[in-house]
Amino acid sequence: MKKTNNIPLLIMLSIIMAAISSCKRNDGYNVPISKDQSKPGVVTNVKVDDYNGGSFITYDLPNSENILYVLATYQIRNGVTRETKSSYYSDTINVEGFAKAQEYTVTLHTVTRANVYSDPVMVTVHPKTPVYEIVSKTLALQADFGGVNVKSLNLFKKDIGLVVTAFNKSTHQMEVEDQHYTNTDTINYSLRGYSTDSRDFGVYVTDKFGNISDTLKRNLSPLLEVLLDKSQFSTFKLPSDTPIGYGWVTSNLWDGRTDGSSDGWHTLPGQTPPFVTSFNVGRSYKLSRFVIWERPDDGQVVYAFAHGNPKTFTLWGSNVAFPNDAKLPLSSPLGTVVGDWINLGNFRYPNPPSGLPPNNHNAADNAFVLAGVNFNVSIADPAIHFIRLSVSQNWENGDIAHVMEISLYGQPQ
Known part of the structure; x- marks a missing residue:
């Protein structure tokens, strides 16, 4: 076979190897992909649009192609800090999971491809009442056959959890008996398997951020079920x-x-x-x-x-x-x-x-x-x-x- 017949194959292999070399894996925003160590400018013209449990923050980015993303750092409740990142190609960042309807401070940084942070920009947000709290205000707990019935409304159809507790005669404490997760708008379910003896029951609402509502407590006698x-x-x-x-x-x-x-x-x-x-x-x-x-x-x-x-x-x-x-x-x-x-x-x-x-x-x-x-x-x-x-x-x-x-x-x- 003539050597010249291998030339197209060699060219093709070269192209493939070059393509592989150019497709190195990027494991995310934290991998420096630039050697430019200059500090980036900050976001400007910041505006806030609050919603239930969170806020959308819009801004103008500094004119720099070296910026990779915008980082928001904030506390959703005492001792719990979250970070949210938004790509350079977006002008909005979503901060969510706040435990209460009150003022919070969000710190914004622009971050370069070399992982260099800008000076901080402090933004005040005031999210509306979180969904888990709205759901908790509609909670109803009543005796049912063999146990208790839980009803509530989740009109926003967000992911929430309802946790039922009951008094344990062995430990003399309120123990978690059931965890019910749903995103339906109407909640109506029963927990069964109890005698007709009266006991303390409770139910509270939680969300995916670990926020927990106050507990609705009732002393109830389950109805006989056979x-x-x-x-x-x-x-x-x-x-x-x-x-x-x-x-x-x-x-x-x-x-x-x-x-x-x-x-x-x-x-x-x-x-x-x-x-x-x-x-x-x-x-x-x-x-x-x-x-x-x-x-x-x-x-x-x-x-x-x-x-x-x-x-x-x-x-x-x-x-x-x-x-x-x-x-x-x-x-x-x-x-x-x-x-x-x-x-x-x-x-x-x-x-x-x-x-x-x-x-x-x-x-x-x-x-x-x-x-x-x-x-x-x-x-x-x-x-x-x-x-x-x-x-x-x-x-x-x-x-x-x-x-x-x-x-x-x-x-x-």
């Missing part, structure tokens, strides 16, 4: 119930078998929603919650988050001795009354916890289905003696519905 006795359940077939398919009868919903290895409740194909089944729970209860076990994957067919498993559904109840049949609507608000039946709640089965698409869930998501999913019933709902499960939509918008098991909890009346 698992409804499934041996007392019986089918209560009504004319408008959806026809059964494949012999998967309603009574399978309380046979205690949840793993998909046996039959559950299954409607006949070719039906239109809502898919409804009805049963008698044996006596009157004021419900607190229920657990649904949807059909899991069986190793051959994907059922979890698919097929006829309910995606949205409603629980209807009646406390009439022998409630009459009524054709249930596809959707209705909580508390809607149709004949002898009342809407106890509209529910949506959660998406796969992994974040994967429902039709591409993983083994952990299937384990989530196998474990059963808990749904709360409003404490304001009336007592019931009969239940109707009404599935308005399955995961594939199909013409069937199926569920493996249901467990209900509440207080006997």
Whole structure:
């Protein structure tokens, strides 16, 4: 082979090596990438725009191509200092995490590519009331079945945490019992597993910056909660119930078998929603919650988050001795009354916890289905003696519905 045939290859290798040399990794703002040790000028024409828990600071940069970023240093509460950096290509820096609505001093420096700092510029900001404090002002703590219920509003939909504490009889101290993180606008959840004995409970709000609100304290006696006795359940077939398919009868919903290895409740194909089944729970209860076990994957067919498993559904109840049949609507608000039946709640089965698409869930998501999913019933709902499960939509918008098991909890009346 002639040597001249290697010339294009050598040229190409030279170009690649040059490109690699020119693409050295920059680990961030702290790596000096200039030998110019001159002190940079300061920012000017500084303006402040305060918001809840923080402030936007705008400025004019000095005329220097050697500046890499602007550094803001500030205390968000006593003993806690934060730093925020903003690129040379921006004229605004965001300082956030302040614990109170009060004046704070922010120190601004311009920093060069050689890591040389300018003289400081002191800026006064006055952030508005932080979101965690706004949320804390709407906190409500009340007794619930088997524990306590926490309600609050987070109208800004920011990331906050609610921490529930309770008096521990062993340590004689208030101990953290639960930490609930959310960014939803309406907060309503219950912490259960307590006896009916009175005890001190508390709840406070925190945020991602470690700020903590005052604690709302209450002495509360949790309400009695029991698992409804499934041996007392019986089918209560009504004319408008959806026809059964494949012999998967309603009574399978309380046979205690949840793993998909046996039959559950299954409607006949070719039906239109809502898919409804009805049963008698044996006596009157004021419900607190229920657990649904949807059909899991069986190793051959994907059922979890698919097929006829309910995606949205409603629980209807009646406390009439022998409630009459009524054709249930596809959707209705909580508390809607149709004949002898009342809407106890509209529910949506959660998406796969992994974040994967429902039709591409993983083994952990299937384990989530196998474990059963808990749904709360409003404490304001009336007592019931009969239940109707009404599935308005399955995961594939199909013409069937199926569920493996249901467990209900509440207080006997």
